[in-house]
Amino acid sequence: MMLVLRVLAKQSLHGYAIAQRIHQVSADELRIEEGSLYPALQKLLIKGWVKAAWRQSDSGREVREYRITPAGRRQLEDEMVEYRRTARAIGLLLDKA
Amino acid sequence: MAIIGEWFRRLSYLLRRQAMDDELRREMEAHRDEMNQAMGEARAFGNTLRLREESRDAWGWRWLDDLRQDTRLAVRTLGKTPGFALTAIATLALGIGVNIGMFTFVNTLLLRPLHEGADEVFAVHGRTTGDPGDPGDPGDVDTLYSYANYIDLREGTADIAHLAAVSTTFVGVDIGEGTRRTLADAVSSTYFPLFDRSLARGRSFTAEEERLGLSSRVAIISYPLWRARGADPGVLGQSVRVDGEPFTVIGVAAEGFTGTAIPGPQVWLPLGPGWRQLYVIGRPRAGTSVEAIATALATIGPRFDQASPLRRGVYTLEMSTPSRLMFMPGPVSKVLTASITAALMIMPAIVLLVACLNLANLLLARGHGRRQELAIRSSVGGGRSRLTRQLLTEGLLLSLAGGAIGLWLASLATGALMATIAPVLPAGLVIPDLTVDWRVLAGTVGFSLAASVLFGAWPAWAVTGRAVAADLKRRSGEEGRRPGGMRIGNALVVGQVALSLLLLASGGLFLMSAIASATADPGFRLEGGLLAEIDPDLAGYDEARGRASHLAVLDRLRTIPGVEAVTIGSSVQFSSTSDSRDVAPVGAADARVRSVGAVFTIVGRDYARTLGLPMLGGRDFTDAELAPGSERVAIVDDALAERLWPGESALGRLIQFLPEGLEAGRAAPPEAAPPIRVIGIIPAVKHSLGNPRPFPHVYVPLGQQYENAMTLQLRLADPTAERAMLATVARAIRSVDERLPVLRVETWRGRIDAGLDVWLYRVGARVFSAFGAIALLLAVVGVYGVKSYTVSRRTREFGIRMAIGARPRVVLWQVLREGGRVTVVGIVIGLALAVAAGRILQSFLYGVDAVEPVVLITAPLVLLASSLLASYIPALRATKVDPTVALRAE
Numbered sequence: 001m002m003l004v005l006r007v008l009a010k011q012s013l014h015g016y017a018i019a020q021r022i023h024q025v026s027a028d029e030l031r032i033e034e035g036s037l038y039p040a041l042q043k044l045l046i047k048g049w050v051k052a053a054w055r056q057s058d059s060g061r062e063v064r065e066y067r068i069t070p071a072g073r074r075q076l077e078d079e080m081v082e083y084r085r086t087a088r089a090i091g092l093l094l095d096k097a
Numbered sequence: 098m099a100i101i102g103e104w105f106r107r108l109s110y111l112l113r114r115q116a117m118d119d120e121l122r123r124e125m126e127a128h129r130d131e132m133n134q135a136m137g138e139a140r141a142f143g144n145t146l147r148l149r150e151e152s153r154d155a156w157g158w159r160w161l162d163d164l165r166q167d168t169r170l171a172v173r174t175l176g177k178t179p180g181f182a183l184t185a186i187a188t189l190a191l192g193i194g195v196n197i198g199m200f201t202f203v204n205t206l207l208l209r210p211l212h213e214g215a216d217e218v219f220a221v222h223g224r225t226t227g228d229p230g231d232p233g234d235p236g237d238v239d240t241l242y243s244y245a246n247y248i249d250l251r252e253g254t255a256d257i258a259h260l261a262a263v264s265t266t267f268v269g270v271d272i273g274e275g276t277r278r279t280l281a282d283a284v285s286s287t288y289f290p291l292f293d294r295s296l297a298r299g300r301s302f303t304a305e306e307e308r309l310g311l312s313s314r315v316a317i318i319s320y321p322l323w324r325a326r327g328a329d330p331g332v333l334g335q336s337v338r339v340d341g342e343p344f345t346v347i348g349v350a351a352e353g354f355t356g357t358a359i360p361g362p363q364v365w366l367p368l369g370p371g372w373r374q375l376y377v378i379g380r381p382r383a384g385t386s387v388e389a390i391a392t393a394l395a396t397i398g399p400r401f402d403q404a405s406p407l408r409r410g411v412y413t414l415e416m417s418t419p420s421r422l423m424f425m426p427g428p429v430s431k432v433l434t435a436s437i438t439a440a441l442m443i444m445p446a447i448v449l450l451v452a453c454l455n456l457a458n459l460l461l462a463r464g465h466g467r468r469q470e471l472a473i474r475s476s477v478g479g480g481r482s483r484l485t486r487q488l489l490t491e492g493l494l495l496s497l498a499g500g501a502i503g504l505w506l507a508s509l510a511t512g513a514l515m516a517t518i519a520p521v522l523p524a525g526l527v528i529p530d531l532t533v534d535w536r537v538l539a540g541t542v543g544f545s546l547a548a549s550v551l552f553g554a555w556p557a558w559a560v561t562g563r564a565v566a567a568d569l570k571r572r573s574g575e576e577g578r579r580p581g582g583m584r585i586g587n588a589l590v591v592g593q594v595a596l597s598l599l600l601l602a603s604g605g606l607f608l609m610s611a612i613a614s615a616t617a618d619p620g621f622r623l624e625g626g627l628l629a630e631i632d633p634d635l636a637g638y639d640e641a642r643g644r645a646s647h648l649a650v651l652d653r654l655r656t657i658p659g660v661e662a663v664t665i666g667s668s669v670q671f672s673s674t675s676d677s678r679d680v681a682p683v684g685a686a687d688a689r690v691r692s693v694g695a696v697f698t699i700v701g702r703d704y705a706r707t708l709g710l711p712m713l714g715g716r717d718f719t720d721a722e723l724a725p726g727s728e729r730v731a732i733v734d735d736a737l738a739e740r741l742w743p744g745e746s747a748l749g750r751l752i753q754f755l756p757e758g759l760e761a762g763r764a765a766p767p768e769a770a771p772p773i774r775v776i777g778i779i780p781a782v783k784h785s786l787g788n789p790r791p792f793p794h795v796y797v798p799l800g801q802q803y804e805n806a807m808t809l810q811l812r813l814a815d816p817t818a819e820r821a822m823l824a825t826v827a828r829a830i831r832s833v834d835e836r837l838p839v840l841r842v843e844t845w846r847g848r849i850d851a852g853l854d855v856w857l858y859r860v861g862a863r864v865f866s867a868f869g870a871i872a873l874l875l876a877v878v879g880v881y882g883v884k885s886y887t888v889s890r891r892t893r894e895f896g897i898r899m900a901i902g903a904r905p906r907v908v909l910w911q912v913l914r915e916g917g918r919v920t921v922v923g924i925v926i927g928l929a930l931a932v933a934a935g936r937i938l939q940s941f942l943y944g945v946d947a948v949e950p951v952v953l954i955t956a957p958l959v960l961l962a963s964s965l966l967a968s969y970i971p972a973l974r975a976t977k978v979d980p981t982v983a984l985r986a987e
Binding site for chain 1: 099102103106107110120121123124125127128130131132135148151152155156157
C-alpha cells in the first residue's frame with residue numbers, strides 16, 4: 001500500500017498505470033498483481049487516503065483515476081519513516097551480528 | 098477523528114453499493130483491455146469476479162449481505178414445511194409468552210422505577226446499635242419520626258438535600274356512590290417537588306398550608322380518582338369530601354404516580370406540625386455527593402431523643418432506599434408474596450426450557466432429514482460456520498416470530514390478571530398498570546435470543562458435520578438405527594418429561610393448597626356469621642360521639658329478630674390485618690417469661706359468644722367496663738395464658754403491655770403501663786389463613802381504649818338466612834344514625850372467599866396449573882414430534898420387519914414400548930425433582946406436605962398416558978408401512 005501511495009504522490013494515475021509504474025520504477029523487480037492492487041485501492045479509498053474520479057485518459061479511454069489526499073500524504077510520510085527505521089535496523093543486524 | 102470520516106465513507110458506500118460495484122467492474126475491464134493491448138495477449142487478469150468480491154468485502158458490509166441471504170433462504174426453507182414452522186412458533190410463543198407475562202408482573206411490582214428520578218430519592222432511617230451490655234441484642238431500626246424531628250433534619254441538610262415527609266393513613270373519601278375508605282398520604286409541601294413531573298394539574302401544597310395542616314382543607318387527588326370523577330378539566334377548585342369534611346382540590350397527581358411505593362394513595366393531604374409517625378425521604382441537591390448527606394445526617398442523629406428507656410445502644414441516622422411495596426398485610430403473607438415472586442420467574446423459565454428442548458429435538462430430527470441437502474451445500478464450498486449460521490438464522494426467525502406472538506399472548510393474560518385483582522384489594526388503592534415498557538420489550542428480545550441459542554446452536558453444529566459420500570445419496574427413510582442420534586433425542590425427551598412432571602406436581606400442590614385454604618377450619622364458627630364495618634371518624638365524630646355511636650348500633654342490632662348475639666371489635670379474627678402488643682406478666686412471674694406477642698383487639702360484650710366460643714374460665718366484660726374510667730381488665734386466650742403462666746390458672750393475674758420498641762413521634766414517652774387484670778379466658782383462634790397455629794390473643798373492653806373504625810359481628814340463629822340478613826343489618830345501622838356510613842356488610846364465608854390470602858393461593862394454583870398444563874402440552878407435542886420423525890426415518894427397517902413376517906401389532910408395541918421406556922425414565926427423574934420442589938413449596942403453602950401421594954401418583958399417570966397417546970399415532974403409522982414400497986431400492 002505504501003508503494004501505491006508513493007506512486008500516486010508523484011501523479012494521479014489509474015489502476016493499470018499504477019501497476020506499470022511500480023514495475024518500471026523498481027527496475028522490473030517489483031510487480032504488483034491485480035489481485036492485490038484492487039483490494040489495496042479499496043482500502044485506501046476507505047481510509048480516505050486517496051480519492052477516485054473518472055476521466056478521459058490520454059488514449060481516449062474512460063479511466064478511473066486515483067489521487068492522493070493530504071491525509072494520504074501524511075500517511076505516506078509516516079509509513080516511509082517507519083519503513084526506513086525498520087530497514088536501518090535490519091541492516092545493522094545483518095552487518096554487525 | 099479520522100475514524101469518523103472512515104465510518105462516514107463506509108456508510109455512504111452502503112447507500113451507493115450498486116453504482117460503486119458497476120464502477121469497479123468498468124474499471125477492471127478497462128484495466129484488462131489496456132493490459133491486453135500492451136501485452137498483446139490475453140494475459141490472465143485474474144478472476145475478476147473474485148476480485149470484485151474481495152474489493153466489496155473490504156468495505157466491511159459482507160455480514161449484512163450474508164444476513165440478508167440467510168434470512169431469505171430461511172424464510173423459503175421454513176415456508177416449505179409450514180407444519181413444522183407453525184408448531185415451532187406456537188411452542189415458542191407459549192414458552193416465551195409465559196416468561197414475558199411473569200416478567201411484566203415482576204417488572205411492574207419490583208423493577209420499574211416508580212417515578213422519574215427514582216434512584217436519587219433516599220429514605221432516612223435511624224439505627225440503634227445493640228445494647229453494649231447485652232450481646233444478644235441486635236439493635237433496632239426505626240423509620241418514623243415526629244414533625245419536630247423532620248424540621249430538624251430538613252434544616253440540618255438544607256443546603257445539600259431536599260427533604261420531604263410523608264405519613265400514610267386511611268380516610269373516607271366520597272367518590273360518588275358513597276364513602277369509601279381509602280389510602281391517603283399526608284405530605285409536606287416539599288413532597289411533590291421532590292419528584293419530576295409528579296403533578297398533572299394544579300400545584301403542590303404551600304408552606305402556609307403545611308403550617309395549617311389539615312385545617313387548610315386542601316387536597317391533591319390521584320389521577321384514577323380524577324378519572325373516576327369524570328376527568329373534568331375544571332377540577333381545580335372543586336370540592337371533595339374527606340372524612341366528612343369538604344376539601345378543595347388544588348392539584349391532580351400525574352398518571353401512574355404513587356409516591357415512593359405501591360400501592361399508592363388516592364388522595365394527598367397537607368402535613369401539619371401535630372403529625373407523628375412520619376416517613377422522611379429526600380433527594381440530593383445537584384452536585385452533592387451521597388457521602389456529604391450521610392455525614393450531615395450523622396451529625397444530626399445524636400440530637401434526636403429517640404432512645405426509649407429500655408434501649409441503651411448508640412443511635413445513628415442513615416440513608417437507605419425507600420421500601421417499594423408499602424402495603425404488606427402481616428408477617429406470613431409477606432413471606433408468601435416474596436416466595437411466590439421468587440418462584441414466579443423460575444416456573445416460566447422451566448416452561449421455556451421444556452419448549453426449547455422440544456424444539457431442539459425437532460430441529461435435530463429435521464436436520465437429520467436434511468442431511469442430503471446440507472451435504473450438497475457443504476461439498477460445493479459452504480463452510481461449516483456458514484451452514485451453521487444458516488441454521489441459526491432459521492432458529493432465530495422462529496424465535497422472533499414466537500416471541501412476538503408470545504408478547505401478545507402475555508399482554509392478554511396480564512390484562513386478565515389485573516382485572517381479577519382489583520375487587521380483592523382491601524381499600525381504595527392505586528396500582529400502576531401492567532404496561533409493556535422498554536424493559537419488557539428488551540426482555541422479549543432477550544428471551545427469544547436465548548431460546549434460539551438454546552435450542553438452535555447445538556443441533557445446528559451437530560448436523561453440519563463434514564459430509565460423507567453416503568450422505569449425498571441417502572434419503573430420509575433409510576437411516577436405520579443411528580445410536581448416537583437416537584440417544585440424544587431420547588435424552589431430550591427425558592428432560593422434557595421430567596420438567597413437565599415437576600411443573601405438574603407443583604401445580605398440583607398449589608391446587609391442593611388452594612382447596613385446603615378455602616375449606617380450612619378457622620377455629621370459630623363460620624356459618625351464620627355476619628360482619629359490618631363502621632367508622633364514626635368518617636362522619637366527623639369525636640371520641641365521645643363515636644363511642645355513643647358504637648353502643649347505639651350494638652343495641653339496635655340486638656333487637657333484630659334472628660340475631661343471636663352481636664359484638665364489636667377493633668379488628669377481626671382470622672384476618673391478616675391486626676394490631677398486636679407485647680404482653681408481659683406483672684408481679685411474681687416466671688423469670689424466663691419476659692413477654693409474649695399477642696394479637697390485640699378492643700372488643701365489646703359477647704365477643705366469645707358471637708364467635709361461638711365457650712368461656713373457658715372467668716367472665717365476660719360488664720357494661721361498666723365498656724365505658725372509660727373503669728378498672729383495667731382483659732380477656733386472654735388459652736394460648737396466651739399457657740405461655741405466660743404455664744400450667745397455672747391465669748384468672749386474677751396481672752399483665753401489662755410493654756411499650757413498642759421505639760415509639761418515636763409521641764409527644765411524651767408513655768409512662769410505665771398500668772397493670773391489667775385478667776378476668777376471662779377463651780379458646781384461641783387461628784391467626785390467619787397462612788398461619789394455622791392458634792395465635793395468642795388479648796382482648797380489652799371498649800372502655801380502655803378508643804378506636805374509631807370497628808367491625809360489628811353478628812351471629813344469626815339461622816345460618817341459611819345470612820345472605821338475606823345483609824340488607825336488614827345495613828338498614829338497621831342506618832336507622833340508628835344516617836350520617837354514619839356503613840362501609841361493608843358481608844358474610845364470613847364471603848369475606849374469606851374474597852380475602853387477599855385466598856386470592857393469592859387461588860391465583861397461584863391457577864397460574865401454576867396453567868404452567869403445568871402448558872408444559873404437559875409441550876411435552877406431548879415433543880414426544881409426538883420425535884416419535885414421528887423416528888418412525889419416518891426407520892420406515893425401511895419396519896418394512897423389512899413386516900416383510901419377514903412380523904405382525905403389525907408387534908411393530909406397534911415395539912414403538913410404544915420404546916416410547917414408554919423413555920417416558921418412564923423421565924418420570925423417575927421428574928419425581929425426584931417434584932419432591933425437592935415440594936419441600937420448598939411446603940414451607941409457605943398452606944396445608945400440604947412435601948410428599949403428597951395424590952399429586953405424586955396422579956401427575957405421573959397423566960404424563961404417562963399422554964405420552965403413550967402421543968406415541969400411538971406414529972406407531973400406527975409404522976404399522977401402515979407397505980413392505981414392498983419400503984424395500985424398494987432408491
